[in-house]
Amino acid sequence: MNFERILHFIDQSRHNVLPGNKAHRIMMALEVRKQIFKDVAYEGAPRNSAILALIYPDQAQQARMVFILRKTYNGHHSGQISFPGGKQEVFDSDLIATALRETEEEIGIHQELIHIVRNLSPVFIPISNFKVQPYLAVANQPLNFIKDPTEVEQILSLDVEQILYNDLIDIRHTYFGKTYNLKAFKIENIKIWGATAMILSEIVCLLRGDKLYD
Numbered sequence: 001m002n003f004e005r006i007l008h009f010i011d012q013s014r015h016n017v018l019p020g021n022k023a024h025r026i027m028m029a030l031e032v033r034k035q036i037f038k039d040v041a042y043e044g045a046p047r048n049s050a051i052l053a054l055i056y057p058d059q060a061q062q063a064r065m066v067f068i069l070r071k072t073y074n075g076h077h078s079g080q081i082s083f084p085g086g087k088q089e090v091f092d093s094d095l096i097a098t099a100l101r102e103t104e105e106e107i108g109i110h111q112e113l114i115h116i117v118r119n120l121s122p123v124f125i126p127i128s129n130f131k132v133q134p135y136l137a138v139a140n141q142p143l144n145f146i147k148d149p150t151e152v153e154q155i156l157s158l159d160v161e162q163i164l165y166n167d168l169i170d171i172r173h174t175y176f177g178k179t180y181n182l183k184a185f186k187i188e189n190i191k192i193w194g195a196t197a198m199i200l201s202e203i204v205c206l207l208r209g210d211k212l213y214d
Contacts, residue, residue, distance in 0.1 A: 108146025
């Protein structure tokens with residue numbers, strides 16, 4: 001999809017009401033999330049974090065969206081596909097500052113190149129007790145990524161048209177010893193599920209302006 005066309009979609013959706021939970025439930029049914037919540041032993045209030053869903057043009061002026069494959073480590077989100085972002089630090093002025101800082105740290109894109117379009121609906125991740133605030137953002141030029149070797153295994157640039165117009169797939173995933181049926185995106189042979197897919201589902205609903213996958 002041409003980058004100018006996706007900018008038109010974004011402009012049209014700028015003031016639309018967010019689909020929120022309706023879009024999230026497409027990827028993870030409410031009863032699944034309720035069951036996961038029951039199995040989690042929370043430690044204190046949720047920790048705030050923020051991510052960027054960043055759309056930009058490649059050299060051919062086709063719209064792309066950037067994701068990261070996280071490093072394998074001893075933690076809940078080891079080896080997962082996610083948006084660039086992370087937890088809020090005390091020196092961050094707000095969650096937008098968190099999203100921009102983490103994006104620069106993880107994929108090397110300076111915040112001066114990024115325009116925040118709007119906030120999206122927050123997502124609570126029970127497995128790690130994070131409340132994630134997503135932001136839809138654009139960069140108006142091709143980007144040169146520099147990955148953080150300590151946190152990022154690979155930077156992934158995916159075709160926005162395939163994200164918007166691609167059938168979902170069925171997967172099975174295990175949380176706390178229980179296996180659930182979930183939906184996932186499969187873009188360029190990359191599977192995106194969980195909280196990242198929930199955020200992506202809202203973006204697709206917002207930009208397409210229809211009842212997604214009904």
